[in-house]
Every structure is written in C-alpha cells, then in structure tokens.
Amino acid sequence: MSGPGPLEPVEAQQARVLAAVRVLGSESLPLGAAAGRTTAAEVRAAVPIPVFDNSAMDGYAVHAADLTAASAERPSLLPVVADLAAGTDLTPELPQGAAARIMTGAPLPPGADAIVPVEDTDGGVDRVSIRRAPVRGAHIRRAAEDLAVGDSVLAAGVRLTPARLAAAAAAGHGSLEVRRRPRVAVVATGSELVAPGAPLRPGSIHDSNSTLLAGLVVGADAELVLAERVPDDDAALIAALARARAVGVDAIVLSGGASVGAYDVARSVLEPRGIAFRRIAMQPGKPQGFGVLEGVPVFALPGNPVSVAVSFEVFVRPALRTMQGRAPFPPPVHALAAVGWRTPPERRQYAPVALEYDGPTLLARPASAGGSGSHLAGSLALADGFAVVPAERSEVRPGDELAVMLVG
Numbered sequence: 001m002s003g004p005g006p007l008e009p010v011e012a013q014q015a016r017v018l019a020a021v022r023v024l025g026s027e028s029l030p031l032g033a034a035a036g037r038t039t040a041a042e043v044r045a046a047v048p049i050p051v052f053d054n055s056a057m058d059g060y061a062v063h064a065a066d067l068t069a070a071s072a073e074r075p076s077l078l079p080v081v082a083d084l085a086a087g088t089d090l091t092p093e094l095p096q097g098a099a100a101r102i103m104t105g106a107p108l109p110p111g112a113d114a115i116v117p118v119e120d121t122d123g124g125v126d127r128v129s130i131r132r133a134p135v136r137g138a139h140i141r142r143a144a145e146d147l148a149v150g151d152s153v154l155a156a157g158v159r160l161t162p163a164r165l166a167a168a169a170a171a172g173h174g175s176l177e178v179r180r181r182p183r184v185a186v187v188a189t190g191s192e193l194v195a196p197g198a199p200l201r202p203g204s205i206h207d208s209n210s211t212l213l214a215g216l217v218v219g220a221d222a223e224l225v226l227a228e229r230v231p232d233d234d235a236a237l238i239a240a241l242a243r244a245r246a247v248g249v250d251a252i253v254l255s256g257g258a259s260v261g262a263y264d265v266a267r268s269v270l271e272p273r274g275i276a277f278r279r280i281a282m283q284p285g286k287p288q289g290f291g292v293l294e295g296v297p298v299f300a301l302p303g304n305p306v307s308v309a310v311s312f313e314v315f316v317r318p319a320l321r322t323m324q325g326r327a328p329f330p331p332p333v334h335a336l337a338a339v340g341w342r343t344p345p346e347r348r349q350y351a352p353v354a355l356e357y358d359g360p361t362l363l364a365r366p367a368s369a370g371g372s373g374s375h376l377a378g379s380l381a382l383a384d385g386f387a388v389v390p391a392e393r394s395e396v397r398p399g400d401e402l403a404v405m406l407v408g
C-alpha cells in the first residue's frame, strides 16, 4: 500500500472475504459431541413425536361414553383390567365398561378414548370410582402430533444447541452429520507486548489481543490450534506463519502491524506475499489486510484492541460462520440511543455500547466515558455490542434508532 489510497466500503471488503472462504467438509458425530457444531444437512424425523398414542396424565384409560353420568355426587364405578406403566410393552384392548390404570407416557390401550386423571378418582386398583365425566380425547397425546416420520426437525446450516440436539434425539437420531470446525491460528504482533500478568518494562504493554482473539475464535465454534505472540520482526512472523501452516489451519488471524508505521510487520511480511492491505471506511478498524496465503485465508487486523474486536465481528466471524455452512451475518438487535455522541466523518462507526432496558425499550449507551477510541480496551469490558452508525451520519442524537451487533 503506497500512499493513503481511497477508503473502501465495508461491504466490498466483506464480499472479498466471503468470496475467498469455502464451506468445510462434514463428519458424523454422536449427539453428545455435537454441541456447537452446525448441521451439514437437513435432519428429518426418523420416528414420529410422540412415537405412539400415550397418556398425558397418571390416571385411568377409559371409554368416555361409559362415564357420561359420572359426577362427584354420583361417581361411576369401573373394573380395572390392566395396569400400564411407562415403558410397558402391553397393549391390551380395553373392553367397553372397563378402565386401565395408566401412567404418564404409557401407551394408550386400543379402544380407550380418554384419560381420567387420578385426582378425579379414588385411586382404586381393582375397581375405580370416577367422580367426573371426561370428554373424548382428554389427556391423550397422539402419535405424530408434533412431527411425523420424514418431517423436518432441523434445517441444514443450523447451530446445534442443547434444545436442537434434544429434538434430534427425540426424532430418532443418535448421531448427526455436522460441519468440521474451522482450525484457526492467532498471531499477535508487537515488540511492545508482554504476556498478561507479566511485569511491564518501560514502553511495554500487556497483550490483550491474544486473549480476545482466542476467546472469540472458540466462541465462534472454531478450534484454536495455535496462539503466538511475536515481536515486530519479519523473520519471527514468517516462522510463526510456517508453524501455523505446519499444524494445518483453515484461517490465520493476526493483530497489529497492519497500518503504515515503519515497523508494521504484518504488512511488510504479507503484502509481498499477495495479502492486500486496504483502508476501509469504518471506525475503528480502518487498516485491514486480507488475502489467501497458500490456500489459507489470512486476516491482518489492526492492533488496537477495540479495532480487533470490531474487525473480528465484521470480517472474521462471517468467514468462520460461512466455513461452518451458516448464514454469514447474525441478525442485529435494535436499540435507541440513550445519549448523543459525535461520529467520525466518512467512516461507518462501530461504537461499543452497553445495553439496558428502560421498561420495554432497549437503550444503547457508549461503553466508555472516554469516547470511542480504538485504544480504549477497558470499554470492551462494558460492551454488549457495537452500535452501527452509517458513514454519512456525523452524530447520533438521543432517541435515534441503532442497529447493534451483539458481541460474541
């Protein structure tokens, strides 16, 4: 990149990224190992839900027509001809004029057309006294009333939450075809960096980007296979990139050295290797390197911590989602600005905001009292998301509606 060059739209850079990434292959995993994975194909019910007609109550299976006269004052008495617990394989035909004791989830005996809850009876074992006339169909759960065999349980490209895994289990699946997790290497560059918690020497700072990126990668359901911190030294970065390729990666994410400084190592190493460095019309996150190095997408994010957090959401997360076969962009939430603030000209702002409800109204408030500087790492602690302010706006006024990207 020689000279400043024009600012390019965020969408143009996102399009480059998405054009360069591919959906990964799939593998079959047992449900217990599939949480956080993405379905590689539509999942259809292999068994119906419910599997068979069954009782929704502990009580008695009856013919409703036998009990039209039953009341608290004049209970009806029926012989109990069967005792059906959940899990029983008995399916006796229920004769007219008889009852079967039945527990919740036990199969409905053929002929029965209503369940009387035990609370409406004397709980008898040989004979039962019934104090209330049931309506036909009462407390019966019909086979397939939720899903029939072949019905769609999960679409392809859906993240597997515990609830979705449970639906798949209920529909007869023990394992699912899921996308492979993207393998990601994270490299923080900067001679000023020391490990979190290590003593600071003059001019040094704690490396927070490694922690941030590692957590974001894992939170995006990818696999962190390498995390390195390298000084502003070409040979050190080249060696780190070689190690990343040696372990096998689907993406490499760097932080720092993406701008025009004399020691901007990411740019000096990667630009000659075909990674393009551009100025994107966004704040923070203006300098962005992206390209494909020996088949591997490489993201060179600017070093400022808030820039890293925003750049991940805007470029890296959509790529990792695409690799997993998901829609690239999670839907934003909408909030009203609690206060006003100035925004930079000609750059779309991604302002870290804290969200809070005022009654039913979701309000967004800048997460840092110190403004929206990309160096304000402390503001990340309070940020629930990034409010997206269009480039043509120069200020946000109190009450303005804002789209907010939730942080991962």
Ligand SMILES: Nc1nc2c(c(=O)[nH]1)N[C@H]1C(S)=C(S)[C@@H](COP(=O)(O)OP(=O)(O)OC[C@H]3O[C@@H](n4cnc5c(N)ncnc54)[C@H](O)[C@@H]3O)O[C@H]1N2
Pocket (backbone or CB within 6 Å): 188, 189, 190, 192, 193, 205, 206, 207, 208, 209, 210, 255, 256, 257, 258, 259, 260, 261, 264, 284, 285, 286, 287, 301, 302, 303, 304, 305, 307, 374, 375
């Ligand atoms: N002359 C210009 N200077 C700068 C421009 C510009 O257009 N012209 N753009 C500014 C913008 S905007 C950004 S953003 C930064 C991006 O710079 P780099 O990507 O080269 O990042 P560094 O210089 O390496 O670091 C920036 C900042 O972040 C701190 N940092 C870096 N790594 C970490 C880490 N792992 N943990 C915590 N903090 C980190 C670093 O110490 C710097 O303070 O360039 C502007 N300059």
Ligand code: MOO
Pocket (backbone or CB within 6 Å): 282, 283, 284, 285, 286, 287, 302, 304, 307, 373, 374, 375
């Ligand atoms: O683009 Mo930089 O991230 O504004 O500070």
